Amino acid sequence: MAKPFPLEQQHPETLAAQAGGYLDPATGAPIPPIQPATTFARGADHGPPPLTDYIRTHSPSWTSTEELLARLEGGAEALLFSSGMAAVHAAVMGLRPGDHIVLQEALYYGVRGWIRRFCEEWGLGLTLVDATDLAELEAAMRPGETKLVWIETPSNPLWRVVDISAVAGLAHAAGARLAVDNTVATPVLTRPLALGADLVMHSATKYLNGHGDVLAGALVTARHDEHWTRIREHRDQTGAVLGPFEAWLLLRGMRTLPLRVRRQCETAGLLAQRLNGHPGLEAVLYPGLSDHPGHAIADRQMTGGFGGMLSLLVKGGAEEAIEVVKACRLVLPATSLGGVESLIEHRATVEGPDSPVPKNLLRLSIGLEHSEDLAADLEQALQTAVLDRHSGP
Ligand SMILES: *Cc1c(COP(=O)(O)O)cnc(C)c1O
Numbered sequence: 001m002a003k004p005f006p007l008e009q010q011h012p013e014t015l016a017a018q019a020g021g022y023l024d025p026a027t028g029a030p031i032p033p034i035q036p037a038t039t040f041a042r043g044a045d046h047g048p049p050p051l052t053d054y055i056r057t058h059s060p061s062w063t064s065t066e067e068l069l070a071r072l073e074g075g076a077e078a079l080l081f082s083s084g085m086a087a088v089h090a091a092v093m094g095l096r097p098g099d100h101i102v103l104q105e106a107l108y109y110g111v112r113g114w115i116r117r118f119c120e121e122w123g124l125g126l127t128l129v130d131a132t133d134l135a136e137l138e139a140a141m142r143p144g145e146t147k148l149v150w151i152e153t154p155s156n157p158l159w160r161v162v163d164i165s166a167v168a169g170l171a172h173a174a175g176a177r178l179a180v181d182n183t184v185a186t187p188v189l190t191r192p193l194a195l196g197a198d199l200v201m202h203s204a205t206k207y208l209n210g211h212g213d214v215l216a217g218a219l220v221t222a223r224h225d226e227h228w229t230r231i232r233e234h235r236d237q238t239g240a241v242l243g244p245f246e247a248w249l250l251l252r253g254m255r256t257l258p259l260r261v262r263r264q265c266e267t268a269g270l271l272a273q274r275l276n277g278h279p280g281l282e283a284v285l286y287p288g289l290s291d292h293p294g295h296a297i298a299d300r301q302m303t304g305g306f307g308g309m310l311s312l313l314v315k316g317g318a319e320e321a322i323e324v325v326k327a328c329r330l331v332l333p334a335t336s337l338g339g340v341e342s343l344i345e346h347r348a349t350v351e352g353p354d355s356p357v358p359k360n361l362l363r364l365s366i367g368l369e370h371s372e373d374l375a376a377d378l379e380q381a382l383q384t385a386v387l388d389r390h391s392g393p
Contacts, residue, residue: 012072012188013258019251020068034248035060057236061244065251066218069208072187072257073200075220077228079235080247084183084203085110086240087217091179091199092118092148094230099147100125102140102176106160107152108203109351111181115150131155131162132294134170141174152181153190154287154298157311157347157363161287161294164301168196177227183207184309184337188261189302193222206338207308209253210260214246260340260368265305267374268366272310274375280324280386282313282360308366309337311347315386318359322346323385325362330369330377337365342374 004021005014022032040049052058062080070078081087088111095101103115105128112128119126127140131151140146149171153162164180171178179199180192186207192200202208204216221228235241242250265288272286287298288306298306314321324344325333331344343365347357366374 007071010071015068015071016255016257019064019255020071022064032061032064032248032251034244036244055244056239056241059241059244059247061247062242065247065254068251068254069187069202069204069218070220072254073182073220074187074191074193075200076223078218078220079232080204080242080250081217081219081235082240082242083215084201084205084217085114087201087203087219088114088181090231090234090240091201091219092124093234094227095124095147097123098125098145100127100142100145102127102129102137102146102149102171104131104151104155104162105129106155106158106356107150108156108181108183109355109357111150111152131167132160134163134166137167138170141170141176143174146171146174146176149176149178150181151178152184153301154184154294154307154309156184157309157357157361159184159285159287159292159294159307159309159311161292161298161301163297164190164192164195164197168198172196184307185302186257186261188258189265189305189307193220195301198222199227204250206336207261208257208338209250210257210338210340211249211253212336212339212341214249214253216242216246216250261308262305263368264308264366267369267371268308268310268364269306270371271364271366271375271378275312275378275382278379278382280315280382282315284310284312285361286310310364310366312362312364313358314360314362314382316360316390318346318348320386320389321360321362322349323389324381327381327385328377329380330373331364331381337363339365340368342367342369 038055066078129137129140151162168178177198180197182200183203183206200220202218204218269288272284276284287294331342334343335345335350345363347361347363348355348359
């Protein structure tokens, strides 16, 4: 067989398409098998099995998926979890009582809600900040006490852009680690570890899997250190692990990740341009628009696109916004993101009564449909739900 092309030199498209060069040693199959076994036999000498003796600490079905994600993120190691929130949980459990966390306030509400509640109930210090304001972030740091800074960029659902390398500098100066929720940007558009972050988290339920049929999470570390050891032990011992079949499906989804994300960015960009200035809208929030407050940083930090997510501020309030969702015929009225079908949701309804999200905000996850079909659907929905309604007889 020819000498393999070095993995370090491969572009994301190549790594993903070939699942990191996987070839089954027994059969030559380019697809890894699913190994459902929960237990693994010892050798004749009673030595341990080659990989693990029990599935909670490791499944052979995780290996290719974890290795591919670690390579795509440029990390030392990746761990799969049973959900994105289980990955967040493990990262926080890697801290110790008395540690202080600095958390970006405007991010995915599930992460903010759980970290806030956990810190209150279990005695960890927490400061919520606007992470786009570096002076505010620096003032929140307690050198020696702050152990974790947590951000998301572009962040849900306003798509604010956080300068990862600047925040990494501030975190490290105070002796803290920086964790980045990279669910929305994906390693195709942003590689936080290369910009100085220490930990990357994914809801693999979203773009990584990409087909709306797997619940999964992941953490990727820049290096093997004490925090990572504690995270690993936490997963091993508490068992928020992924089933073999889900890990296999996730790898299958990831093989087309770069292709999907690039098309989703392209379509989201076209829609943002087209809807910007629409008479039924107050604003279009998308980091690719030159008037977006985070555009300059996004332009520098994101490679090859500004993401497949955008939000619309509808003229009017919650009622008008919900009417737009109801008037869509093609875009599906559902939460979540990163799948092949486009989704639209009234974000404040999803987040509940305490949501700080503007009441007229609609969050869109752009899928793989033709951009003209999506534009036509959104334009007819805005026409009937906002413009016709207010024009009167
Ligand atoms: C969905 C999501 C999560 C939570 O992940 P689950 O897989 O649903 O547990 C965390 N962060 C972001 C940005 C998400 O979109």
